[in-house]
Structures are given as C-alpha cells and as structure tokens.
Amino acid sequence: MALLEVDSVTRRFGGLRAVDAASLHVDEGELLGLIGPNGSGKTTLLNLLSGHMKADAGLVRLDGREVLGLNPTQLTRRGVLRMFQMTRVFARVSAFDNLVVCGLAMGLDEAGATRRAVELLDELQLAHVMHLDGGQLSGGQKKLLEFGMCFMVPPRLALLDEPFAAVHPVMKETMGAFIRRRNADGQTFVLVSHDMPVVVELCPRSVCMNAGKVLAEGPTQQVLQDPSVIEAYLGEDVADEVEHG
Ligand SMILES: Nc1ncnc2c1ncn2[C@@H]1O[C@H](COP(=O)(O)OP(=O)(O)OP(=O)(O)O)[C@@H](O)[C@H]1O
Ligand SMILES: [Mg+2]
Secondary structure, three states: OOOEEEEEEEEEEOOEEEEEEEEEEEOOOOEEEEEOOOOOOHHHHHHHHOOOOOOOEEEEEEOOEEOOOOOHHHHHHOOEEEEOOOOOOOOOOEHHHHHHHHHHHOOOOHHHHHHHHHHHHHHOOOHHHOOOEHHHOOHHHHHHHHHHHHOOOOOOEEEEEOOOOOOOHHHHHHHHHHHHHHHHOOOEEEEEOOOHHHHHHHOOEEEEEEOOEEEEEEEHHHHHHOHHHHHHHHHHHHHHHHHHO
C-alpha cells in the first residue's frame, strides 16, 4: 500500500481548474519529484495535501485513511508537513530559538528540543549564526533554518515547494545533501522543483503536471524525455517569448 494516495483531486478557482482530477501515489520512503511548467498546479496540489486549501472533489488517503478536508494542524499531527515556496521563520527570534520553539510546539521537552536544535544547526551548517535573529539571516540560511524547523520531529511525509529557488549554490548543496541523507534514512518526500538537474539527481521517480492534470509519471529521466512533457515546457517558452519579445 502506498503511504499517500491521491485520487482524482480537483480544485477550481472560478472557471480555472488549477488541479484537474489529478491522481498519483507516494510510496513509503520515496523521494518523489513533482515537476511541471509555471502555473501547472504543483503548489495548489501541495496546498490541498497539507490542508491549506480545500479541494472541490477527490480523495486523499494517508496510510489508507481518508485525510482530504482535514486542516493543517490535524494533518501535521498525522505527519504531513509542508514547506512553503516563501520562507517562514520568526524574524525577531534567534535561529536557535526558532528551532527550539518549533520542537516544543511539536511535543519535545526542552532538553530534547535543545539537543535536536544543536544537532540540526550543525548538520545544516548554521552553527555560526545560531544567535542571529531569523530576520538577519540570508535567504538561503533562512531556507536551511526552515528545513531544520520542519525536521525537529521528522514528519511521515515532507512536502517541499521549490526549496532551492534563489538559494546560493553552496547552500543548495547543503540542502540537497540533507534531503539525500534523510531519504537514505527512510524519510518520504515530495519535492517540487524547477531545477531539473537536482530533480534528476535526487528523485528516482517523478510526476509531471500540466494545466492541473498529471501528464506523465515514471522514472525521472523517462518523464523528462516524454514528448508530451517536452511539449508542455516548450509551449511555456514560446509563450514567454511572445510575451517578453
Ligand atoms: N489563490 C488563487 N486564486 C486564483 N488562482 C490561483 C490561486 N492560486 C493559484 N491559482 C492559479 O492556479 C494555477 C496553478 O497555480 P500553482 O501556483 O498551483 O502552479 P505551480 O505549478 O505551483 O506554478 P509555479 O511553478 O510557477 O510555482 C495558476 O493558473 C494560478 O494562477
Ligand atoms: Mg508553485
């Protein structure tokens, strides 16, 4: 049985079907790539899976139990954790305290939260900035800190939305290594990214969306070579050229 089963999920915005009868599954321990051109519905799908948006139709099962319609808090309790395209850290709290507060909120005691925070700061190469406020960190450091916050208590399923976007290559490397290591330890991920070399490197299997629908699914290289996938991306480039001259 798959850890997560998404069955014909639809979300409309007015007349637009941002997610259009999308079906996919995520196996336990898998690092699944979720790709597709801009506006294809990836973020909306993650929002539906994390409870941040309501679906209009469909079913989602986690460990065989229906979870569509639960709110983010209920889903977090069941182990579905979502990282946003926009970084969210507490700006006026130190990096260290950002982690500790998250750990406490996730049910760790103070000693446990402190220990985990120190380990994660080390692993994410943030130890030298641990006493700086969240707001003083660079964009990439904030993103790394957010990774730490999400993994104070490892989730059943981690949903990552463009974690590498606009991040310095050195930090991208740290992040990639973190994801790879966690996955090797059994952590299940869905990774949304436009960074195809990273998706190819990290994700054995990928799902490609286009216009809200699942266009292709399978081994990542195979999906990228699928003519319908190439056409979906080319269509976007051509549209961009027309738009921007
Ligand atoms: N809150 C909203 N209200 C209205 N339309 C929305 C809303 N959120 C998303 N959309 C539309 O739904 C479609 C899918 O958007 P979504 O953000 O899910 O795409 P995406 O695949 O994550 O794109 P990107 O790669 O650019 O992040 C787009 O046409 C978008 O404009
Ligand atoms: Mg998006």
